[in-house]
Amino acid sequence: MKIPGCRPVGADDLMETMLDRSNRHYRECVRCGEEIPMSDGVLVNTWEELQGNTLAALMEDGELSRVMKVPVYAIGPIVRPNGPTKKPNSIFEWLDKQRERSVLYVCLGSGGTLSLEQTIELACGLELSGQRFMWVLRKPTSYLGESSNDDDLVSVGLPEGFLDRTRGMGLVVTQWAPQVEILSHGSIGGFLSHCGWSSVLESLTQGVPIVAWPLYAEQWMNAAFLTEEIGVAIRTSELPSKRVISRQEVASLVRKVMGEEDEEGRKVRAKAEEVRVSTERAWTQGGSSHSSLLEWAKRCCLLSFTNNTVSI
The missing domain is CATH 3.40.50.2000 (Glycogen Phosphorylase B;)
Known part of the structure; x- marks a missing residue:
């Protein structure tokens, strides 16, 4: 499978459900993809330094961006923080x-x-x-x-x-x-x-x-x-x-x-x-994910004034 901005993926590495168009899960994936343009934007748990080519294909003028039709915000990596310190086990x-x-x-x-x-x-x-x-x-x-x-x-x-x-x-x-x-x-x-x-x-x-x-x-x-x-x-x-x-x-x-x-x-x-x-750089002041999150927050504020709703 070849997608602009992505390394080609062999059939063996694809989700099995994507190889059978009669499968219910295949149809569900297609439905989710069709509904993306109805949102105000897409938040992705990745960062520019990790998947720069793919993100560029999604955000810049090209085949993928014309399909997406909405902004993409790479705000990762977001992981669950360490829990509170507990007694040694x-x-x-x-x-x-x-x-x-x-x-x-x-x-x-x-x-x-x-x-x-x-x-x-x-x-x-x-x-x-x-x-x-x-x-x-x-x-x-x-x-x-x-x-x-x-x-x-x-x-x-x-x-x-x-x-x-x-x-x-x-x-x-x-x-x-x-x-x-x-x-x-x-x-x-x-x-x-x-x-x-x-x-x-x-x-x-x-x-x-x-x-x-x-x-x-x-x-x-x-x-x-x-x-x-x-x-x-x-x-x-x-x-x-x-x-x-x-x-x-x-x-x-x-x-x-x-x-x-x-x-x-x-x-x-x-x-x-x-x-x-690179994960640390992404979240520093002015880093790619930090900037992307701020951009999304500004857009949310703008949309909340114009539409009273935000769909992500």
């Missing part, structure tokens, strides 16, 4: 003991469940990599047991003896984890992520490179964007939704993003830090 007690940038954070989102086979391969790959990790684990999709005990769920979904063998190098978490606070911790050096946009922004604002593990929907396009256009991520050779990713490939990806001697890993880490700096 087991997660941060463990992270505090690790070396700087030495831990891979593994979390596939609130809906990120894997098959039992893939869970085992991911576990074995993490162990094989020899890198420290913190894994927010959800029970495999094929687990049909009745137990609600988290320890039982972990023991069912992981290889026998995994927790004992990795006790010194890894931490498995079965409860909700404060992701923003974790990614901002100095010990985190990489993020194996499903590439949901919120998680992407939370990682980039901290300069943390990504191992892209997209599962569904727009995550596939996000992964392609992060690896092929921005260069802050590495990804699996095939989509994890298409086949089981082997433990050997998992270990290789982890070593690349975390290992100091890997050339590709060095480039990805350097680019992630470069993007982190």
